[in-house]
Amino acid sequence: MAIQCKLVRxxxxxxxxxxxGVTVRTVSRGTYGFDRMAEDICRSTSLTEGDVVxxxxxxxxxxxxxxxxxxxxxxxxxxxxxxxxxxxxCTRAETDRRGFSLDDVIRLYKVQFTPDARLxxxxxxxxxxERMKE
Numbered sequence: 001m002a003i004q005c006k007l008v009r010x011x012x013x014x015x016x017x018x019x020x021g022v023t024v025r026t027v028s029r030g031t032y033g034f035d036r037m038a039e040d041i042c043r044s045t046s047l048t049e050g051d052v053v054x055x056x057x058x059x060x061x062x063x064x065x066x067x068x069x070x071x072x073x074x075x076x077x078x079x080x081x082x083x084x085x086x087x088x089x090c091t092r093a094e095t096d097r098r099g100f101s102l103d104d105v106i107r108l109y110k111v112q113f114t115p116d117a118r119l120x121x122x123x124x125x126x127x128x129x130e131r132m133k134e
Contacts, residue, residue, distance in 0.1 A: 002128040004132045005024045005027060005129045007022045079115040090105050
């Protein structure tokens with residue numbers, strides 16, 4: 001199945017007054033969620049629904065716990081997840097003060113995903129674009 005794409009107007013932020021061009025954006029076909037994945041795994045294996053759902057819930061629980069404890073979570077063949085932060089710039093003098101707290105400079109915690117290199121290569125080699133009918 002091809003990756004659905006659409007053409008969208010693009011503006012060069014360095015020259016917003018210039019005539020813009022057109023660029024390609026992907027369009028999601030929908031969400032492939034937990035329940036659908038569990039059903040597909042059940043159909044393609046000899047595992048029961050309870051076994052699959054239990055294993056998937058456990059994996060998600062332990063992945064969340066690992067992230068919250070500062071670990072990078074690697075799912076082989078898919079990629080790596082890790083916690084990153086956005087913070088405000090502070091001076092060395094500020095960081096040396098007695099009451100300095102990291103919580104005061106961190107603005108946002110985020111989860112960063114880095115896809116597996118093999119997955120990236122496979123997508124580059126196998127993906128086909130299909131223009132979405134507008």
